[in-house]
Amino acid sequence: MTVTSHPPLAPRRGAARATTWWGKAWVRALEEAAYAETDLRRARSLARSGAVGGISITTGRVVAAVADQVRGRDEELHTVEVRVPVLDAEGRAALVEVVAAEAGRIGALLAGDLPHGLVEHADEAGVELLPYGTEMETTCTCVGWLDPCPHALAVLSQVAWLVDADPLVLLHLRGLPRDDLLARLHARSAQPEPADELDAAHLDTALDAAVRAARILELLDRDDDASVDHLL
Incomplete structure (x- = not known):
């Protein structure tokens, strides 16, 4: 199983929101999952301040630690786990076909872009890439009862x-890591194209020509020029 570890992200000032359309779609999903605006504000503050440690991403799973300090208490470290549904084997195969369907x-x-057409065609094939709020399952070691809590939202x-920076992270979470995707595309391109099948008429013509050629060779061996002229 492929595991990608991302070092702690540097603190960010301002809203620090996603800038791409697919990054914004992820943000909308987490906002749908939140119980209250106060939880979102707390989560954004934790995320921007650098309270989130390194993030490990594997198929369907995200794990990270979050440092939090409640007023009057010592800083506590909480472990957060996020789970999203993974594509089944058929879904992964369909996604590879969608990626390979158009050049570019x-x-x-690989250049950090997620074409609209790719996502739309994946949806048509029954493959959902972008998550929605109720798909995101979270757990946290904090004492809070909300799910997701502000640490998970952070x-x-x-x-x-x-x-936002790399849409392949999204594919990895859905069950198709970068190396797996590239290997599948390479294997697909290496397969020979199936030969065109002859239709019935072409097949009859080819058989007739083969029979005539064999008969001509037989007559030539017998020096029967008249019969050869007749066949020609």
């Missing part, structure tokens, strides 16, 4: 930044 799509992904906020 894999190049766009991690999700930073994952939005990672997805």
Whole structure:
């Protein structure tokens, strides 16, 4: 199983929101998952301040630690785990076909772009790339009862930044890591194209020509020039 570890992200000033359309879609999903605006504000503050540690991403799973300090208490370190649904084998195969369907799509992904057409065609194939709020399951070691809590929302906020910068993070979470995607595309391109099948008429013509050629060779061996002229 491929695990990608991202070092702690540097603190960011201002809103520090996603800038791409797919990054914003991730942000909308985490906002849908939140219970209250106060939780979102707290989460954004934690994410921007650098309270989130290194983030580990694997198929369907994100793990990170969040340092939090409540007024009058010592700083506490909480472990957050986020889970999103993973594509099944059929879904992964369909996604590879969608990526390979148009020239330039894999190049766009490697360059940090997620074409609208790719996502739309994936949806048509029954493959959902962009998550929605109720898909995101979170756990945290804090004593809070909300799910997701502000610590989990802070991690999700930073994952939005990672997805914003590299849409392949999104594919990894859905079950298709970068190296796996490239290997599947390479294997697909290396397969020979299936030969065109002859239709019935062409097949009959080819068989007739083969029979005539064999008969001519037989007559030539017998020096029967008249019969050869008749066949020609």
